[in-house]
Amino acid sequence: MDCGGGLLLLLMRSIGKIETGQVLLVHTEEPSVPPDLQDWARLAGHEIVDSTAEHPQGPWRVSVRRGEAPSAQAPSAGASDDVFTRGPATPVGDRLWLYSNFHCNLACSYCCAESSPQASPRLLPLDVALAAADEFCALGGRELLVTGGEPFLHPQIHVMMTELARRLPVTLLTNAMTFHSGPRRTALQAMPRERVTLQISLDSAGPELHDHNRGLRSHAKTLAGIADARDLGFTVRIAATLHDHEADTAANLNALLDTLDIEPANRLIRPVARQGFAEHGQPVSIDTLQPELTVTADGIWWHPVAVTDPAMRLADHPLPLAPALATIRDTVAVQDAAHREGRRHVFRCV
Numbered sequence: 207m208d209c210g211g212g213l214l215l216l217l218m219r220s221i222g223k224i225e226t227g228q229v230l231l232v233h234t235e236e237p238s239v240p241p242d243l244q245d246w247a248r249l250a251g252h253e254i255v256d257s258t259a260e261h262p263q264g265p266w267r268v269s270v271r272r273g274e275a276p277s278a279q280a281p282s283a284g285a286s287d288d289v290f291t292r293g294p295a296t297p298v299g300d301r302l303w304l305y306s307n308f309h310c311n312l313a314c315s316y317c318c319a320e321s322s323p324q325a326s327p328r329l330l331p332l333d334v335a336l337a338a339a340d341e342f343c344a345l346g347g348r349e350l351l352v353t354g355g356e357p358f359l360h361p362q363i364h365v366m367m368t369e370l371a372r373r374l375p376v377t378l379l380t381n382a383m384t385f386h387s388g389p390r391r392t393a394l395q396a397m398p399r400e401r402v403t404l405q406i407s408l409d410s411a412g413p414e415l416h417d418h419n420r421g422l423r424s425h426a427k428t429l430a431g432i433a434d435a436r437d438l439g440f441t442v443r444i445a446a447t448l449h450d451h452e453a454d455t456a457a458n459l460n461a462l463l464d465t466l467d468i469e470p471a472n473r474l475i476r477p478v479a480r481q482g483f484a485e486h487g488q489p490v491s492i493d494t495l496q497p498e499l500t501v502t503a504d505g506i507w508w509h510p511v512a513v514t515d516p517a518m519r520l521a522d523h524p525l526p527l528a529p530a531l532a533t534i535r536d537t538v539a540v541q542d543a544a545h546r547e548g549r550r551h552v553f554r555c556v
C-alpha cells in the first residue's frame with residue numbers, strides 16, 4: 207500500500223488505537239512511504255522517531271510516536287455555478303448512512319454499489335441497523351439515510367424504517383419502481399410520513415437518458431412511483447445522476463419538476479462517481495469526498511459512494527461506530543492542516 211491507495215486510512219485507524227506517546231511501527235516495501243510518512247506525521251502532530259532501511263532497496267521500518275492530533279477547522283461556505291448541487295459541508299457525525307441491502311431490481315450503468323438482481327443481498331440485519339442508530343444517537347447524530355441496492359427489497363424494510371424514524375428523521379433512497387402494489391406498497395403505507403422522506407432517482411425529463419442509464423421503461427415506472435408516494439402523503443425529493451456531458455439535460459428536468467411542484471430544495475443533481483460499475487465519471491478519494499459515516503452488513507466506510515473501494519473502508523464490522531468516527535475526525539484534521547484553503551468540493555448524495 208501507499209499513501210494514495212488506502213494506507214492513510216489504515217494509519218489513522220492504527221494510530222487511533224494507541225495512546226499519546228506510544229509508538230506505531232510501520233513496515234513497508236513501498237519506497238514512497240517513508241518520505242510520505244514524514245509529511246503525514248508533521249501534519250497529524252506525530253513524530254517520526256526512527257526510519258531504517260533493512261537493505262538499500264528496502265523494506266523499511268518507520269517508528270511513529272503518537273502526538274496530539276490538530277483540531278479540525280470548520281469548512282468555509284462555497285458555491286458552484288455548474289448544474290451539480292453543491293452546498294455547505296455536512297458536519298462530520300451529523301449523518302449516518304445504512305446500506306440495507308445490495309441487490310436491486312435494476313442494474314444501472316453507473317451504480318456505485320454494483321447492485322443488480324444478481325448481486326448478493328448482503329442484508330443489514332434489523333438488530334444491527336437499530337443498534338447502529340442507537341449508538342449514532344448517543345454520539346450526537348442528527349440524520350439517518352437508508353440506501354442500497356433497492357431498500358424495498360429488504361424483507362423487513364417497513365419495520366426498519368418505522369423503528370429508525372422513532373429515533374431520527376430518515377431519508378429512504380429508492381428507484382420507486384417496486385411499491386406500486388402488493389406487500390411493498392403495504393410497507394410504504396405503514397411508514398410514518400412526518401419523519402420519512404423518499405429520495406427518488408430520476409435522471410431526465412424524458413425517457414431516453416433515464417432508460418439508457420437505468421433500463422427500458424424504468425422512466426415511466428419511476429414517474430408512476432413518484433405519483434404514488436406523493437398520493438400517500440410522503441415528502442419526495444428527486445435526485446438525478448448525470449455525467450458531465452449530460453449536464454445540459456438538467457434544464458429540462460427542472461422544467462418537469464416545476465410542473466410536478468417539486469420544490470427546488472427537494473431537487474438534487476449529482477455527478478456520476480467513477481466507482482462500482484461506472485467506467486467514467488468523477489474520480490473520488492478521501493481527499494475529494496466529504497466523509498459521511500456509512501454502514502454495510504460487513505463494514506464501515508468513508509462515504510456511501512465508495513462502498514466497493516477497499517481504500518475507503520474504515521472498519522471490517524458494522525459496529526461499533528465510535529472508532530470509525532474517530533478515524534474520520536482525525537483524518538479530516540490532517541486534511542485541514544494540509545489544505546490551508548480548508549474547502550473541498552462537497553459531493554452531495556442527499
Ligand code: SF4
Nearest residue numbers: 310312313314317355
Ligand atoms: S443506482 Fe440505485 S437503482 Fe440503479 S442499480 Fe444501483 S442501487 Fe439499483
